[in-house]
Amino acid sequence: MSSQSELNFGCPNIDLVELPRLKLAFTARCDHDGVLRLYSVDHVDIFIYNESNAFTAKMLRGIPHSLLLSNVRGEMQVLVPVIEPKRPTILTEPFSTFIVPFFTPLELLSERYFLYPVHVSLSFLLTKGINSAVYLVLLRFLHRDYEDVFRLADSIATDTVLNPEGLRQFKQFNNTSDDLHPDAHACRLKITLVTIDSSNPYSWDITVELARYIVKLDNVSSNCRLSPEEELQLLESEAIVLSTTSPKYSPVLHNEYLMALCFNRKEQLNALMKNQSGNFVEVACRIPARSIAGGWPLYQDNTVFGETYTTMTEITSISDGEKSWQQEVCTV
Numbered sequence: 001m002s003s004q005s006e007l008n009f010g011c012p013n014i015d016l017v018e019l020p021r022l023k024l025a026f027t028a029r030c031d032h033d034g035v036l037r038l039y040s041v042d043h044v045d046i047f048i049y050n051e052s053n054a055f056t057a058k059m060l061r062g063i064p065h066s067l068l069l070s071n072v073r074g075e076m077q078v079l080v081p082v083i084e085p086k087r088p089t090i091l092t093e094p095f096s097t098f099i100v101p102f103f104t105p106l107e108l109l110s111e112r113y114f115l116y117p118v119h120v121s122l123s124f125l126l127t128k129g130i131n132s133a134v135y136l137v138l139l140r141f142l143h144r145d146y147e148d149v150f151r152l153a154d155s156i157a158t159d160t161v162l163n164p165e166g167l168r169q170f171k172q173f174n175n176t177s178d179d180l181h182p183d184a185h186a187c188r189l190k191i192t193l194v195t196i197d198s199s200n201p202y203s204w205d206i207t208v209e210l211a212r213y214i215v216k217l218d219n220v221s222s223n224c225r226l227s228p229e230e231e232l233q234l235l236e237s238e239a240i241v242l243s244t245t246s247p248k249y250s251p252v253l254h255n256e257y258l259m260a261l262c263f264n265r266k267e268q269l270n271a272l273m274k275n276q277s278g279n280f281v282e283v284a285c286r287i288p289a290r291s292i293a294g295g296w297p298l299y300q301d302n303t304v305f306g307e308t309y310t311t312m313t314e315i316t317s318i319s320d321g322e323k324s325w326q327q328e329v330c331t332v
Contacts, residue, residue, distance in 0.1 A: 014038075021103075022081055022112045032072065043115075045071045055122035062143025065101055069115075076118040078125060082109055082135065086175050087142045095181070097143045110165050124148070127155050131166045137191070138169060141176045146183035147223045150190050157194035167200065174203035182216035185209050186224040193230055196237060207241040207248070210234060211258040214265050228269050235266040242266070256288035 017026040017038060026038040026048060037047040049070035060066055060078065067079040084102040114132040116125040127133040133155040140148040162170055173191070176184065188209045192202060210231075213220065226234075234240060238247060241254045242263045264285045271281045 024079075024113070040069070043069075046077070047071070049076060053122075056118075059118065059122065059125065062097060062099070062139050062145060064099065076122075078116045078118060079113055080116065080135070080139075081113045082111060082169075084172055084175075085139060085142055087178075089178055095144065099139075099142055104168075127152070130156055130158060130162065131169065134162070134166055134169045138172055138176075141173065141179075141184075141187060144179065144181065144184075146181070146187050146221070149187040150183075150224045153187065153190040153194050156191070158200075159197040161199055170200055171203060177203060180212070182213070182219040183221055183224040185213040185216065186220050186226060189213055189226060189234060190224075190230075192239075193226070193234060196234075196239065205250075205253050206234065206237075206239045207254055207258060207262060210240065210265075211261040214261050228273060231265070232269050232273065235262060235269070260286045260288050 013028065015028050017028075019025065023042075025041040027041055028036055028038055030036050031047070040046045046069045049068045052068070056068060056076075060068065063078070063080055065081055065083060068076060069079055070076045082104065084104050085099045086102055087096065087099055090096045090098070111131060114128075114135060116127060116132065116136065119126060125136060127136055133152065137149055137152045137156060140152065161167070173188075176188075188202075188204050189206075192206055192209070213226075217225075240246070240262055241249045242259055243249070244259075264283070267283050267285065271283045275281045
């Protein structure tokens with residue numbers, strides 16, 4: 001039967017919206033003010049909230065595949081489907097935050113979406129369960145919201161191995177491996193610190209991350225800095241390689257320069273922590289042999305910009321230009 005609006009405008013009303021991948025459905029009905037809204041069939045008194053403001057826009061940055069929900073009391077939640085987010089490498093934009101979603105096979109998903117309650121201040125999202133926290137940290141990391149990542153890291157603290165779905169999301173931090181911003185190193189170290197007793201596999205080498213953090217320490221923002229106690233906890237753990245006799249030593253990953261950085265930083269922090277009087281102290285540092293062609297210790301780490309950021313490509317024809325653009329702008 002055609003409704004009056006269909007007869008007048010030729011377009012039927014939307015009565016039901018189904019999301020079969022998420023096993024969710026929304027039905028259209030009027031609220032107590034007579035406003036037509038899409039209410040959730042699966043969750044009582046929750047509807048899709050279409051009004052946005054500066055607070056909600058900032059809160060949802062980096063989560064383009066989300067839905068903002070609300071109830072009649074104005075309590076809001078964010079519905080986020082579980083996908084594998086990847087950030088393509090765009091050589092001309094080394095700090096891009098563009099995310100491409102890859103759908104995980106449904107048979108591998110026990111949780112197809114997460115609901116994140118919105119804090120009353122509309123300034124941040126709350127998490128329910130460690131899996132939802134890991135996923136939110138991942139999304140924030142891909143969007144380069146380092147301060148949020150550092151703050152949320154405590155919500156994924158655990159001393160046990162994650163379940164299969166949590167491990168799958170934890171391994172997706174590998175998609176941030178090309179991010180060499182000073183704060184990115186700090187965030188990886190913070191995540192390592194709160195999960196170091198859990199035996200969860202990291203997608204980064206802790207010694208390399210710590211050495212890069214030390215080199216870029218002057219450029220790490222104040223909100224992402226580890227405390228001296230936290231640095232020492234990492235430096236004194238078995239996961240750090242300080243010499244070729246360390247259990248985790250790998251000749252492919254670890255060189256004398258990286259090991260010297262970590263060793264010297266450890267000695268410095270130990271001396272500072274023990275020196276309560278504030279008097280002058282001496283620290284024994286390790287100076288590896290300097291190669292003839294090398295510039296060590298006069299070394300500058302420019303990895304934050306990417307190795308190929310400043311390279312030039314000679315274009316002599318239209319086809320060369322099209323080929324170069326396709327390779328550089330959207331290399332996944």
